[in-house]
Amino acid sequence: MENSKVYDFIGIGIGPFNLGLAALSQPIEDCNAIFLDKREEFNWHLGLMLDEATLQVPFMADLVTMADPTSPYSFLNFMKRTNRIYKFYIRENFFILRREYNAYCRWVVSQLANCLFSQEVLEVSYINDLYMLAVQHVNTKEIVTYTTKKIVLGTGTQPYIPRNILAKKLDKVIHTADYLYCKEALLKEKSITIVGSGQSAAEIFHDLLPHTRTGLHVNWITRSDRFFPLENHARLTLELTSPDYVDYFYALPAVKRSQLLSKQNILYKGVNYDLINQIFNELYAIETADGKVNVTMMANSELKDISLNDEHIYGLHFLQHEQDKLYNVSTNFVIMATGYKYKEPAFLAGIEDRLERTATSALDVKRNYTIDKNQQEVYVQNVELHSHGFVTPDLGMGAYRNSYILNELLGRVVYKVEEKIAFQTFGADEMKKGEVEKQSNEAKIYQ
Secondary structure (H helix, E strand, O other): OEEEEEEOEEEEOOOHHHHHHHHHHOOOOOOOEEEEOOOOOOOOOHHHOOOOOEOOOOHHHOOOOOOOOOOOOOHHHHHHHOOOHHHHHHHOOOOOEHHHHHHHHHHHHOOOOOEEOOEEEEEEEEEOOEEEEEEEEOOOOOEEEEEEOOEEEOOOEEEOOOHHHHOOOOOOEEEHHHHHHHHHHHOOOOEEEEEOOOHHHHHHHHHHHHHHHHOOEEEEEOOOOOOOEOOOOOHHHHOOOOHHHHHHHHHOOHHHHHHHHHOOHHHHOOEOHHHHHHHHHHHHHHHHHHOOOOEEEEOOEEEEEEEEOOOOOEEEEEEEOOOOEEEEEEEOEEEEOOOEEEOOOHHHHHHHHHEOEOOOOOEOOOOOOEOEOOOOOEEEOOOOHHHHOOOOOOHHHHHHHHHHHHHHHHOOOOOOOOOOOOOOOOOHHHHHHHHHHHHHHHHHHHO
C-alpha cells in the first residue's frame, strides 16, 4: 500500500528530541511532516522511574520553551492544564521529577496528530530525488510506503553492556534500564553488585540502601577514579552547554575532539551533587544506628569478565587500575550501569551511498546536523557526540538543535537560533577578531 502524499520531512523515532521537533513543527501551517515510532506509545526510561528521581536540568529544558516560550506545549502549560501549577510554584524546585517529565511528554503526544506509533521503518531507499520509507504496522503487519523529501533520525541510544558479557546471556545480569522490572526478584537475593557510576547507578544504590538494613549486601564498583559529582552548579561551567561552545568544539580537529571528550565525563556523566551527599548522609546514619553498613564501594576497578559457578553464584573479575591488581567479587545479582550507545538502524543500509562517514566509519555529522553528502537531506538527533560534543544528549540543548534543524528543513527562520550567549570566549580566533574590532574602533575615535 502506498501513501500518495509527499512530506517535507519524516521523523523516524519519537524520543524527547524528535517529539520536541514534532511539537515545534505542529503550528507551522506550510510544514507537512509526520513522525514514526515502532513502540505502541511514548514512555521514557520506565525501568528507572523511581519515585524521587529528577531530571538533571531545569524544567525550562522541556520540549519547546527554549525555542518558543509561548508554545502551548510547554511544561508550565502542562502544569496549568492539569491543575498543578500552584503546587509546582510552592515546591520551589526547578528540577522536575522524571515521572513528571514522562507524564508531560505523553500529554504533548496526545495533542499531536503528526505522531504515529506502532510504525516500524523496515527499509529506506532513494528514488527520483525522494526518500521512500517502507513502514510496517507492528500489530496488523500492513506495510505502507511513505514518500518524503527529507528525514530526521531520532532513533535514540540503546542500553549498552560490554559484548563479552552480553554474549553469555546470564539470567541475573541486567542493565539499569530494566531495574524496576526486576526489583521484586533481585530483592530476594543476598547480594547485589552495581557495576559503573553515573546518575542511574547512584539512584539504584540509593534505592537499595534501606534493604541493606535487613540483610542485603550491595556492592557498588566503578571503573572511574572516584564517585564524582556532575559539575552542573558552576554558572561559567554551564556556559559550555551553549551554541558558542558547540561551534568551538565542532571546529576542532577530530583527534582533539576525541581527547577533549575523554576528559569531560564530569560535565555529563556524573552524579547529582545532592544525591551524592544524601547517599553519604544515609550511610552515616545507618552505621550510627546499626554499627555497620552492608555495602562495599570501590573505584578504579574495571570489570574484565563474569563467571558462574555450580552454586549459581556470579564471580566478577576486576582489575584495579592504579594498583594494576586483579581481584574477584562474588554476588547473586549484577546490575550493569554501563550507559547507552547509539546503534545505527538497519534501514540506513538502503541509502548508504548517500551518507558521509569519517575515517573511523562513524556517521560524519556536519555542523547543521546532516549526514548526507548534499548536507541538506538527512538530519540526526543525539548521534553527534563525536562531532558536536558532550551537549549532544543534553535535554536543555534539544530545543536549540530542533530550532536549527527546523530552520534548515524549511529554508527560512521559523524559530530564532541563538549564536552567542556565553560571557566567556572559547577560541583564539574570536579573541583575534575582538582585538581587530577594538583597534578599528580606536582608529575611528582618533579620526
